[in-house]
Amino acid sequence: MTPFDASADDPAAFFQPSYRVSRERLLEAAHALSTRLPVLVDSRSIAPRGPDGETLALDWVSFGARRPRHALVLSSGTHGVEGYTGSAIQHHALATVLPRLRLAPDAALVIQHANNPYGFAWHRRVNEDNVDFNRNFRDRFDPTQCSADYEALYDCLNPTDLDPAREAERWARIDAFIAAHGLRRFQQAAVEGQYRYPEGLQFGGHAQAEGTRHLLALVREHLCDTQTVIWLDFHTGLGDFAACELITGAPVADAGYAFSQQVWPAGVKSAAGGESVSTPLNGLLDRGLAAALPGRARFAFAYPEYGTWEPMRVIRAMRLDNWLAHYGDRHDATGRAIEAEMLEAFRPDSRDWERRVVTSGAELVAQALARLPGASH
Ligand SMILES: [Zn+2]
Incomplete structure (x- = not known):
């Protein structure tokens, strides 16, 4: 076409x-x-x-x-x-x-x-x-900013291996967190944006990314x-x-x-x-645009x-994708399967x-x- x-x-x-x-x-x-x-x-x-x-x-x-x-x-x-x-x-x-x-x-x-x-x-x-672009629109970055819930779940959200027994133990801890506090609080912890761990999920950056600076410059110039x-x-x-x-x-x-x-x-x-x-999020694009416009x-x-798909499937895909970026090989069978699941999570084959x-x-x-x-x- x-x-x-x-x-x-x-x-x-x-x-x-x-x-x-x-x-x-x-x-x-x-x-x-x-x-x-x-x-x-x-x-x-x-x-x-x-x-x-x-x-x-x-x-x-x-x-x-x-x-x-x-x-x-x-x-x-x-x-x-x-x-x-x-x-x-x-x-x-x-x-x-x-x-x-x-x-x-x-x-x-x-x-x-x-x-x-x-x-x-x-x-x-x-x-x-490894920066979430839509957590990166801010002027000041605090490298200690991270919620207590994210800290508590850090190794469950950011595994360094996919060993089945250790993975089962991590998921049991996530399930226990959800049982105690609810899925929405888990979602908040997992996706709100954190500024402390560059290798972690939902890292918002330590400075504005090149793309962020480009987009704000385009808006200031053309609008x-x-x-x-x-x-x-x-x-x-x-x-x-x-x-x-x-x-x-x-x-x-x-x-x-x-x-x-x-x-x-x-x-x-x-x-x-x-x-x-x-859930409420940090460093959003629209807040950056609002500040850049006249x-x-x-x-x-x-x-x-x-x-x-359901929220846990999407979070699972993001979690595995983050593991792949730091510890895996995108060309082997596990890497290809994770990439395919990322695609399915954000662009279903339908x-x-x-x-x-x-x-x-x-x-x-x-x-x-x-x-x-x-x-x-
Ligand atoms: Zn999105």
Whole structure:
């Protein structure tokens, strides 16, 4: 399929086979669309390469105004491997929305492809430094920050071997923790973000990652004149199979929270406010963006979170992936099985799931465009 294959009316067909192919098709589509809309491509590469030796880059591809007053941004791959889904929704927009979108001279639609290109290309959720990109958006880092629950469960969450007897003992301790405190408190401990252990799960970093600095620079440069910014950053792995929840890091009292509720009729749920399937999290992308945008800009933001499998299966996959990165060999049978399970946890091998998430994502994009001044389609 090419991005402009009008016969591709199966939403699942917008899923791409790899980061590399997704990026190549994005750049081809941008070139083709430049005959009807002004196009700006700003690619910021990071140091590592992909599995085929390919360049890894954050690609900011803007259609419409060069310095927009009103912008809709669709971003993907904040959590690496989750980028299969976000990019499928982006390719759907490239093929079906942008060929007929009408934009006023002060409006733009931006495709921000692969916030964490390393994780997308290598099928990890984290970046090249084992950092969770969506825990890395902060100005100050405290290398002692880590919850008491994470400390207590450290060796259960971060095994140094997969010896069956020791693994059984670790899982027994996790089960006992859940029996005593509940699954939600375990989820909170496992995923909220910690800043103490670079080799541990959910490490938020000791400084802003290269990709984080690139993304904030892109926003400061290209959205510096904005009055309205609507942003969708697509995620997977939390919630019921193919169900969508719109999550925001904004507190309920934040003006952006109220604007987000207006943009998406399904409503946005605040992780900080305890309304969401997500527990409160540290160092979130949307908090970093809110600080980087002009103070006057109205900012609606949502992380559409598409459910895959049950939470413990997803956490198991992340835990094994972290073991593999530090102690395993991705080329042996165990390594390949763990990589396949990571993919399944964040991009299930199901055409029905793919169709449902692309259809849902397209609807969220249409709702955002309906609220964007200067856009009609
Ligand atoms: Zn995610």
